[in-house]
Amino acid sequence: MLRPAGAWAHRAAGATSPRTGWLRSFVRRQQLGAASGAVILLMALVALLAPLVAPHDPLETSFLLMLRPPSPEFPLGTDAFGRDVLSRIIYGSRTALLVGFSTSFVGSSLGTVIGVASAHFGGKTDLLAQRVMDIFLSFPLIILAIAVVAVLGTGVLNVIVAITVPIVPRVARVVRSSALAVREMPYVEAARALGASHRRIILRHMLPNVMAPSLIMLTAYLGQAILLEASLSFLGLGVAEPVPAWGLMLRGAGTQFIERAPWLAIAPGLAISSTVIAFNLLGDSVRDALDPKLRVA
């Protein structure tokens, strides 16, 4: 029987328990990645428990408390609306993680299905699908995202769509090349010979065996998606006020308030950077662990 993790399950062979063995060997071999994973887990926990962790309401404005420097009551100061910066950063992690996970998950799933289907059907279908993907790849990531925002407008959901669209063709191309190899495997040929339906061959036989590149692409795009959301929000083309988002918090920080409130410029930037670093390092480790030969540009 094929396990969902078919392509890389053999790596766990010999480990004590087949269920947790892969985790143990990952932690041992990829220490940096494991540490990043721990940081991300902590971050997810903070995001989940935001109402308990945050000292203030992130949306509560106050004209009396505008642009206050850091103090014991407001450890990171307050913004131009008198809102607590620390609380907004804590709640902002929800936006970042929501957008990051949903875009890279949906994007890599769609890309994987398209890539596998394209490889399976081959011929004209494959050619057409690949040409369309190539054309989408001619758009720089952020430019395509901006174009989608121009059509759909701003807001969390629209930003998720805008970031997912450019991820799909990038995943599809990488997964297709792996799927082409899987297509020639004896077990896929056997399934074809048995008269299995396209659906069955794709879902049951090919998909589980391209999980490694698919997972690699998913983790590779997590950090990028979070960075892209922050950039869009910073430009005013992403998440809209008053939703707490890190990129949005930096809007005006470099110009309007830079002399009066330099603290506004530091904390959100550190939050974005550390999150993206953690996700990038985790992504690199997952890639090294699953397939050292695959390069993700």
Next chain:
Amino acid sequence: MRRYIVQRILLTIPTLLGVATIIFVLMRVVPGDIVLLRYAGEGAFVTQETIVQERARLGLDQPLWRQFADWIWGAAQLDFGTSMWTGRPIVSEVALRFELSLQLAVMAVIIAALVAVPLGVLSAIKAGTSVDYLIRVFSILGLALPSFWVGIVLILLLLSVFHWSPPVTFTPLRVDLGENLSQLIWPALVVGYRYSAVATRMTRSAMLEVLREDYIRTARSKGLKESVVMVRHALRNALLPVITVFGLEFAFLLGGLVVTEQVFNLNGIGKLTVEAVVRRDYTMVQALVLLMASVFVLVNFLVDMAYAWLDPRIRFR
């Protein structure tokens, strides 16, 4: 070589056509249409007559195939119609801002090359040492730090150290070279740093690979100076993949321009794009997206040419 160039040009044309088609489709899946959406966004009362007029002016009352043909034909002649915001021809609006963005891009590319190649080589030569480690951290940070934040922090530093803040007006190159460079060097550094990150990593790994080759050992054993071995024998061969990376990463340079122009208040193509989206100037957005995608396609074409020129094996494949 000529046959290869012709082949590559012929491959570029359908790609550009496809890009224009996708933009056309994208702008037509707008709920309602762009005229309605634009006026709805303004909140003012608009008569039905104005809407019909505006639709006619933009050619939206024509059948779809006609609109598509006009769009492609216009784009081929660099005629994108007029801006829905200013009413002026889009080509002249873009031309006004093109110089600044082009100069910024060129400066960023130079900075990126000056950072990436020496650091990558040094990192490879000193592989495993603390120098290597530092350079790798530097390039990892380049990938992870949002360039708009690097820009903001840079402005903060410049402000507190030199009391310098981004000027309100831009001085063109022809007017005052010194003033112009002092304005653009900081944003160019920000964009160039991001651009150099992947290239540094690529230079390092390409150098490491090349340094293991037999001909390097041969060069050393015949008593050549180490610097000659590194530059003439190793670097020359390691640069090929680096050039490819520069082409692929050009997308990030364009993205970097969009964001950095906003931070440094530079009135270039990037800022124009953001403003066009905010103002719902759809004709402008579609022209700018097409422009940037075309530039990206063109740069990759040039990179392929450079690659073929540097590595004769490619052309004969």
